[in-house]
Amino acid sequence: MSKTILITGASRGFGKLWAKALLERGDKVAATARNIEDLNDLVQTYGDAVLPIRLDVNDREAVFTAVNHANKHFGRIDVLINNAGFGLFGAIEETTEQQARAQMETNFFGLLWVTQAIIPIMREQGSGHIIQVSSFLGLVTLPVLGIYNASKYAVNGLSETLASEVKSFGIKVSLIEPNGFSTDWSGASAVQTEPNEVYAPIKQAFAEGATPDSWGKPEATTNAVLQLIDAENPPLHFLLGKIAYPGVKQVYSERLAEFEAWKEVSTEAHGH
Known part of the structure; x- marks a missing residue:
């Protein structure tokens, strides 16, 4: 049975790719983008099955209007894919107030507004699946992505x-x-801080640590995401790519060992 899916940030990247895959198999998609012209190809190919909506997720009032419009147009929303977001590259010391706030506004608050708008609709339906596009950097961290890491940790919490x-x-x-x-x-979606030379060695090591094999092929994610959407009991945490699992496993093992090493001190701090 076909489903109705609302996808934010559907103009490029994962959002566009997954929207096409869902439409291709017969689902209905409400696709949002800041530049609605970027959705023209979907409309031309899939017609009434796609509803293009101009939306900046940073505008909370506009978010509620857009989500309610999609629900009224299709009659229900079975799945939300909260995908809108961008990357901010740079050391924490380099980051301006404006850059930090913009990162959190889109990656966290924008996602929050869409989530708040969809809950009453799904609650009234008695069903729904909210899918938040986070990152394995919401579970572990990498240098020169500090504010991005923070935004995804916030999304996970x-x-x-x-x-x-x-x-x-x-x-x-x-x-x-x-x-x-x-x-x-x-690439094009990313924001870069103004570089401070003291961080050049860290940035160089970070860049050299990434091999071509480190980057997954976006097209390869489609089948996994369709399985997630169709799952009767979908997981809360769903890693994508072959780098994520060993990276998370190593960090969590080290974290547990550190907790264990300090357990007695931590327990004594309870006081009774």
């Missing part, structure tokens, strides 16, 4: 809490957590 709050309403929550993929995230 929000979404884990959300899952416990909406479960009784029949709403499922999943976090897609990709490692690096060859999308516009690190």
Whole structure:
């Protein structure tokens, strides 16, 4: 049975790719983008099955209007893919206030506004699946991506809490957590800080550590995402790519060992 999916940030990258895959198999898609002309090819190919919506997720009022418009147009929304976001590259010391706030406004607050707008609709339906496009950098960190890491940690904390709050309403929550993929995230969509030379060695080591094999092929994610959408019991955390799992496993193993090493001190701090 076909589903109705709302995808934010559908003009490029994962959003565009997944929108096409869903439309291709017969689903209906409400696709949002800041530049609605970027969705013309979807409309020309798939006609009434796609509803293009101009939207900047930073505008909370516009978000609620857009989500309600999509629901009224199609009659329901089965799945939300909260995909809008961008990467901010640079050391934490280099980051301006404007850059830091812009990163959090889009990656965290924009996602929050769309989430808040969709919950009443799915609650009334008694069903729904909220899929947040986070990152494996919401579980582990890499240098020169500090504010981006922080935005995704915030998304993960929000979404884990959300899952416990909406479960009784029949709403499922999943976090897609990709490692690096060859999308516009690190290219045209990215923002760079003004470099401070003291961080040049760290940036060089970071760049040299990434081999061509480190970056996944975006097209290869389609089948996995369709399986996630169709799953009766989808996971809360869903890693994408072969780099994510070993990276997360290593960091979490080290983290548990550190907790264990300081356990007695930590326990004594409870006081009784």
